[in-house]
Amino acid sequence: MVAPLRVGIAGLGTVGAAVVRLIEEQARTLSARSGRGIRVVAVTARSKAKKRTLHLRGIDWVKSPLALANDPRIDCFVELMGGSGEPALSAIEAALKNGKSVVTANKALIAKHGLRLARAAEKHGGALNFEAAVGAAIPVIKTLREGLAGTGVNRVYGILNGTCNYILTRMEQEGLSFAECLKDAQRLGYAEANPSFDVDGHDTAQKLAILASLAFGTKVAQSAVYVEGISSIAPEDLRAADELGYRVKLLGVAVRTPKGIEQRVHPTMVPKSSSIAQVMGVTNAVTIDGEGIPAITLVGPGAGGAATASAVVADIADVARGIRAKPFGRPVDRLRDTKKAPMExxxxxxxxxxxxxxxxxxxxxxxxxxxxxxxxxxxxxxxxxxxxxxxxxxxxxxxxxxxxxxxxxxxxxxxxxxxxxxxxxxxxxxxxxxxxxxx
Known part of the structure; x- marks a missing residue:
């Protein structure tokens, strides 16, 4: 019999706890689909003393993410701490240098250090999987990297931030101002106390930079994305859009043009007849325009513990199957440089x-x-x-x-x-x- 894949998880917040539960609950199905068992053998988090509605019987507690990454008892290091730098960066690098595979939901880290980590994965033979970093349960990374490997992509665009989509939906349906909807989103937990990262478009820009790399074979570069948020949108704009047959959405758009790859995030009017216009509330969606095929639109929950955990566990299952896809669909040395396209x-x-x-x-x-x-x-x-x-x-x-x-x-x-x-x-x-x- 094949030995089970031994998993170590760094970060036991909402997503980390959901991953532990999902692996336990779906043990038989995962084993059948992967050809081997999957077991969480070790974990780490900021506080061991914190009360959690999570049973960790039979799972070892390791003192730090770096110690877990270097632990010879694990085959797969799962990073769910977040942040674009330490301790996530050093821990993932250590795991890859040890020949382990890595699964992460960390969009900020992949947007900033994805190429560096992808090189380490290529050099040492482990997988670097990050499906949950963009769109949570929506399998857009696999679709671009594997499902459309034989199709040229002309444009990829979508609603990549549930907070902004929720605010614009409420503004449209109830005639409320941006400030009123933002306050309500914060009350419901859809928006952070400091919401600027979401409403100013930076969260969407990180995700778009990752998608553009997969779609067009360019190096991940958040600095190449033009960014504009939704705070200037007024109810009268949404009323006018409705009368003219449009809806306003915050879109991330990456498109192939004769002058290069244009990457941009901004409020956008889309025809009501389009698939993307039907996506309301906190839901996310991504549309891919490929050569010779009709547009493909993927719709689903783009955030939340259960949705994100679903994508993380799917990536772990790929590691268990022995799949080692290039993180960005091709070797890092074959990814092209990209520059910020002037919006003019x-x-x-x-x-x-x-x-x-x-x-x-x-x-x-x-x-x-x-x-x-x-x-x-x-x-x-x-x-x-x-x-x-x-x-x-x-x-x-x-x-x-x-x-x-x-x-x-x-x-x-x-x-x-x-x-x-x-x-x-x-x-x-x-x-x-x-x-x-x-x-």
């Missing part, structure tokens, strides 16, 4: 909301400025506040919303046109600009 070169459609002075000729002046930059308009909507007579509003020259939808153009052209409109002093405040992502 981005081309696509745009939603623009302006607070324009309600005077004769204002809209015509705005349209003229856009026409000078060769920007064609798909639609123009001018609104007067409910209960206010258009003639009275015009007499007072009070600002009214003007909403423009453009055909495909460059970001640089949009900026030049709007700067000219502001110089004309026909609008008040800053224009709201949201990019449109077509199917």
């Amino acid at each position: 070169r981005h081309e696509g459609g745009y939603y623009i909301r302006l607070m324009a002075r309600d005077l004769p000729g204002t809209v015509a002046k705005i349209a003229t400025r856009l026409a000078k930059e060769k920007i064609s308009l798909e639609s123009v909507v001018q609104r007067h506040p409910e209960g206010v007579d258009a003639t009275d509003a015009a007499k007072k020259a009070s600002p009214v919303p003007v909403i423009l939808i453009t055909y495909a153009t460059s970001e640089d052209a949009i900026h030049r046109a709007l700067e000219a409109v502001q110089r004309d002093k026909v609008i008040s405040g800053r224009p709201q600009v949201i990019r449109i992502e077509k199917n």
